[in-house]
Each structure stands twice: as C-alpha cells, then as structure tokens.
Amino acid sequence: MKPSANTNIRTTLPLLPFPANSSRPTITTQRLVIHPLRESDLQSLYEIRSQPDVMRNSPRGTPDTDVSESKRVLGGYLAPKDGETFYFAIYLKSKDDDKMIGLGGCHRLSSMFGWPVVGYMIRREYWGLGMATEFLTAWLGLWGELERREVVIDVDARTLPVPIIPEQIVAWALADNVGSWRVMEKAGFEHLLTWKEADLRDPNVDAELKSYRYFV
Template sequence: MFPESERVSVKTTSPTRPLPPSSSRPAVTTERLIIRALVPEDAQAFHVLRTQAEVMANSAIGRVDKDLEETRSRLAAFVPPNDENTFHFAICLKETGEMIGVGGCHNLSSVFGWPELGYMLREELWGQGLATEFVRAWLNMWCELPRTVVQFDVHQKSAHSEHGGDEKTAEAVIAYTTAYNVGSQKVLEKSGFQHFLTWSVPDRRNPAVEVDLYGYRYFPNYHAAGKEMGDNVEAA
C-alpha cells in the first residue's frame, strides 16, 4: 500500500512470539464486560455479529458473511491451533455472559509494520462506551505481555522518530478507521491513541469514489510509564 521509500528499519520491543496460547489467557472483567478467549463454540454469536451490515461496512471485507461456514473460517484464525498468532478475544456482557463482539490484535504486522488493533461490537450496542471500555482493558492486557527486542520495517510516520539505526524506537500499536467512522475515532482518542496519518483508498461501499482513512498509533511503553503521549515523542 505504501512505497518502500516511506519505510524504515527500527529496533524496538514487541510481545514475545509465539503469543501465549488462549488456554493460558485468563478472562478479564471490567465494569460491564467480560473479555475472554474465543472458542469454536462462539461461531453462532460471531455469525450474528458478522451478518450486521453496518458492522461489516467497516470491516476488511466490507460485506456480511455469506453463511455460517464462512464465519467459522474467520473464527478459525483466533482459536487453536492459530491462537498463538493473534491476541483476539470475545467481548461479553458481564451481566449475562452474552457475546456481543470481538476485538484485539488480529494482525501482528499491519500495513505499517506494527501489530494492529481492531474490534467489532453489535450495532445495537454502539454509543454506550463499551468499545472504549474494551479497548482500554485490552491495552492493559497487551502491555502486560512479555517483551522481546526485535527489528521491524515500519512506515516512518508511524514511529516516534523518522530515523532508523541502532537507537531503539518506541514500540507502537496501530489502528485505523474511515473518516466517516467518528465513533471509532473517539474510542481510539479516549483510549490514548494519537492520529498520525491520513490517506485515501477506494470506498468498499462504492469503489468508484475514494474515502480517507485515519491512522492512529499507541505507545505501550510510554503509557506503562505513566507518561503523556507527547512526552519525548515526536508527533508526525
């Protein structure tokens, strides 16, 4: 998507891979949610989510699933034996245990070279602050994972510095959303993400026109240290 001239090699940290298996990931409880590992038995609830047109309009494929088998194939990426390649979870209502969404790191190497955060919630539950509650809890879970020093090729605008070399670069998590998805923009900003780049792509709903995408970045090490996003961080 982006030319090689816009990429730079950086030394940074990242959660040690393979990631912990889902069997070792304890459920996390927040004020209104239970965030737990996904299991194959979640297929039906996942299908309900992935057949809501407004939810899927903001997804990578831009359409609802054709049938339950397609949903099962999507779920397979997050359950054993593939669970150690993602850090993705079921989002459930604490009061009832009902699964209302999914979210987490579904891609360890986004188009920017960093791990990518994404989430989906059932449309009827939008606007209640549940997405923000999930994202904040998930970021805490992500920050607590063991780290390893790694070398990544990343988009230069996504890093705190646009220079590579031997100096360690602050670890980042990436998320992006469409310009018209104001709700997700607010969720990310309230959770500590910083907008760093805008670019255009064909609109999945109407490929004849283009839509702006907003890229956001989050620095786990800075937040773990209790620093503000701007402290010692060069904004793009």
C-alpha cells in the same frame, strides 16, 4: 496511501507465539467479561458479522450470509492459529445476557505501517454506550503485560517520534466512522495519518481513512 520511506528500527514486540487461548486470562471491567475466543462463540460471531452496519466498516464491506463464513473467521483465532493472534471475546457482565456482544484484539503483528494492528467489532445495538472504549482500554493492559523480545523491524518513517522510538500498536478506520476513532482517542490513541486509497469494498472509488497509534 502515498508511498513513504521506510526505515529499520530496533524496538520491542510481544514474544511469539502468543500465549494459547487455554492459558490466557479472563478479565472483567465495570460492565464486561473479556475472555479468549472459543468454538461456542460461533453463533454469536455469525450474528455480529451478519449485521450490515457492523460489516460496512470492515474491509469486506458486506455481511456474512452463511455461518460457514463466520466459522472460517473464528478458526483463525482458535488453536492452533491462536499463537498468531491475540483476540478476545467481549461479553456483558450481566447474567441476563449470555451472548457475545463483540470481539477484538491484534489480528496481525505487522501492518502496512510495520507495527502491530488492533481492531474490534461490536454489535450494532451496543454502539454509543462506551463498550468499545471499555474493551480497548482493558485489552491494552493485557497487551502491555505480554512478554517482550527485542526486534529490528521495517516501519513507515512517518510513525517515528523524535528522539525516542517506543513500541507502538496501530489501528485505522474510515474517516466517516466517527464512533470508531473516538473510541481510539478515549483509549489513549493519537491521530497519526489521514489518506485516501481504493476502497476494498469497491475498488472503483476512493475511501478516506484515518490511522491512530498507541505507545506501549
């Protein structure tokens, strides 16, 4: 992405550390049960991260080939690391299927734009059914209820609305990942920027990305 002027602003962000997984709520939506990640989610996580279509849209770009790779990822969301992230498992409410169908949340409190970033993964067989939108809408409700603190942070000047500077959370996806940015639009995000940069999956080619933001 082309360099941009940054500026210090006063805003609010969730109080750190984030609540421990053990104290986070489990919530239900029309079709989903959303709860904190746990060690027993490992096999389901591996199954999700071993799907080529899912991982094609990730910075890694390739599937996990061994459960130990998924275990390292999961460890970043479990105690004691849970105080640094706000990630949740996504299950179907139906009792007929007890597998995790996805996961998502805030994995980094400061992104390249200066604001927190949200992301998610959904099993390939559940794409196009509105599951990601249903999750993201519910998760944003949890995010908004977190206790806040006043902070001064350095943000990309292009993210600043005029004249008010409300708290934001950002996300981005490959420009050809139409399903993902439609999910964000349906959940209330607005398009922020589109740019090209070296593809993390193959630095020899450029990837076009679209970023979105949500005002908390």
